[in-house]
Amino acid sequence: MRTRPRRWPVVVSVLAADGRRWRLAEQVGQGGEGVVFAVADRPGLVAKLVPHPTDPAGHRERIGRLVRRRREPHTARLLSGELGTLAWPLLAVRTVRGEGHGYLMADLRPRHQPLDRLLHAADRERHLPGADWATALRAVAALAALVAAVHAEGYVVGDLKPGNVWVDGRGSVALSDLDSWQFADRGTLFESRPRTPGYTAPERIADPSAAPTRSADDFVLAVLVHQVLMAGLHPFFGLPADGGPYLSLDDNLRHGRCRLTDRRSVRLSEPLPPADLLPGAVRVLLRAAFGEAGRGSPAARPTAADWSRVLGAELGPGRLRRCPAERRHVHTVERPWCPWCDLAGRGHHEYPAEAGAAGPAPAPPRTVRPARPPHSPGRSQ
Ligand SMILES: [Zn+2]
Known part of the structure; x- marks a missing residue:
């Protein structure tokens, strides 16, 4: 059984099925499921790649179906933006050597x-x-x-x-x-x-x-x-x-x-x-x-x-x-x-006064976050 590498190898670019190529910039996120990279010279885009997915063919099929469903009426309603933004998979991509598969999506970071x-x-x-x-x-x-x-x-x-x-x-x-x-x-x-x-x-x-x-x-x-x-x-x-x-x-x-x-x-x-x-x-x-x-x-x-x-x-x-x-x-x-x-x-300032605003001077903000158990999400498993 192959062990997953602890670190994602250096990925320079990704390819779409039609041969188009995108150069990747810095890594901007990592979760249990994949790694997200900025796309060079395309500020509105990021690429999410899953290194060595458990079922590579199934993963590719899933991405392909989602990309296609983006144009279907039901999904189009979700993508109207009225209720919020969805980082829908726009295009399936793979690494040049084929060890990672994923997709391009909108970069949420500029606004969110x-x-x-x-x-x-x-x-x-x-x-x-x-x-x-x-x-x-x-x-x-x-x-x-x-x-x-x-x-x-x-x-x-x-x-x-x-x-x-x-x-x-x-x-x-x-x-x-x-x-x-x-x-x-x-x-x-x-x-x-x-x-x-x-x-x-x-x-x-x-x-x-x-x-x-x-x-x-x-x-x-x-x-x-x-x-x-x-x-x-x-x-x-x-x-x-x-x-x-x-x-x-x-x-x-x-x-x-x-x-x-x-x-x-x-x-x-x-x-x-x-x-x-x-x-x-x-x-x-x-x-x-x-x-x-x-x-x-x-x-x-x-x-x-x-x-x-x-x-x-x-x-x-x-x-x-x-x-x-x-x-x-x-x-x-x-x-x-x-x-x-x-x-x-009682010493917890959750919404302290804005700098220069009138009101009682607060102590520095302190979060209601215990050392243990955690409030924050763990990694996916
Ligand atoms: Zn108050």
């Missing part, structure tokens, strides 16, 4: 940032400095609407995670790594296999060979909604309250250790965003997803369309309030006083 950068205060201040909680709410509402549209056109995202979701300063979203989507094309099912710890639905944790479903996406969408609205806090974060060892977020999930559905199931030592910063209707949906019913029965979960409706309503007139003490603090009108001031009073 990886979703991770919206989650944690230090990254948010550096990369999305104008973002407040309204931005977070717009981002998850937009993500839910986009995932609902993806589902309506017959696709399953499969490996939904912060690394594949992108966001801009206004809360618009984009999705990348579409080659891991699951879809059926002319009688062939192209299954999605990658999965990421902390972003996997319970039934796929229980049965690692199970293909994802729309309901599996719906579960992970709920995880992302919780993380984005709760300043990065993963819904299954915490040490087991029964004194047992912390193993992983997925282990907490399997045992139903979730602050929102069972406050006594986890021990949380540091100041965290208060659960009541979430609007009531959002809390109802999160509990439906993470409670016994949502974990045990995929059909019982709120769908992406449910999320889109409920989150969209929270952006309606009169639903948000700006804090009188700090203008970057935005919260739901349902909460009589500012949750971000409460958190700042």
